[in-house]
Amino acid sequence: xxxxxxxxxxxxxxxxxxxxxxxxxxxxxxxxxxxxxxxxxxxxxxxxxxxxxxxxxxxxxxxxxxxxxxxxxxxxxxxxxxxxxxxxxxxxxxxxxxxxxxxxxxxxxxxxxx
Amino acid sequence: xxxxxxxxxxxxxxxxxxxxxxxxxxxxxxxxxxxxxxxxxxxxxxxxxxxxxxxxxxxxxxxxxxxxxxxxxxxxxxxxxxxxxxxxxxxxxxxxxxxxxxxxxxxxxxxxxxxx
Numbered sequence: 480x481x482x483x484x485x486x487x488x489x490x491x492x493x494x495x496x497x498x499x500x501x502x503x504x505x506x507x508x509x510x511x512x513x514x515x516x517x518x519x520x521x522x523x524x525x526x527x528x529x530x531x532x533x534x535x536x537x538x539x540x541x542x543x544x545x546x547x548x549x550x551x552x553x554x555x556x557x558x559x560x561x562x563x564x565x566x567x568x569x570x571x572x573x574x575x576x577x578x579x580x581x582x583x584x585x586x587x588x589x590x591x592x593x
Numbered sequence: 594x595x596x597x598x599x600x601x602x603x604x605x606x607x608x609x610x611x612x613x614x615x616x617x618x619x620x621x622x623x624x625x626x627x628x629x630x631x632x633x634x635x636x637x638x639x640x641x642x643x644x645x646x647x648x649x650x651x652x653x654x655x656x657x658x659x660x661x662x663x664x665x666x667x668x669x670x671x672x673x674x675x676x677x678x679x680x681x682x683x684x685x686x687x688x689x690x691x692x693x694x695x696x697x698x699x700x701x702x703x704x705x706x707x708x709x
Binding site: 572 | 635699
């Protein structure tokens with residue numbers, strides 16, 4: 480059962496443009512929503528994370544928007560740069576659970592054209 | 594660099610052989626996770642350790658898989674009688690478990706397994 484659905488599968492934007500990646504979750508017990516960035520041959524690295532008590536979190540050019548009622552959250556990358564070209568994964572976790580394992584989306588391959 | 598390290602980075606084996614991977618977490622991280630990532634997919638949870646205790650195993654972890662963390666530091670993941678369907682990237686992540694601490698998991702670079 481895919482508990483976190485991510486779209487689009489791939490995204491191509493021009494340098495300076497805005498990249499938007501969307502995720503939807505099913506499990507209402509999720510209460511921690513990180514985004515990970517992965518470059519080829521590397522493990523995922525935390526980019527930014529949000530908890531459901533806020534609707535938006537911004538760190539530099541990266542912003543998470545969170546809609547608890549719709550069970551959706553999205554990543555916005557402003558002023559996208561070629562160095563942002565990577566695969567992005569949304570994830571979710573239940574911090575109240577004992578395992579707190581991450582459930583990942585299927586990933587979005589972002590290409591930023593120079 | 595004191596991040597999570599994994600060895601080997603790549604492993605090619607023939608079907609039916611046994612393989613073992615090692616993960617060295619960030620020191621003082623008391624929790625360690627194993628995930629599997631197939632091509633074009635996000636990582637999927639396999640199992641986790643709190644110190645040396647293995648507390649949960651996913652349905653994905655068949656009887657051919659075994660994981661250990663004998664002294665609560667490094668961990669090993671062994672796959673016996675490998676099958677072609679085991680081909681994937683095996684990722685290790687570590688974190689500090691406790692109340693009031695960040696839930697961030699730090700991932701290693703992974704071990705890419707190819708079963709011929």
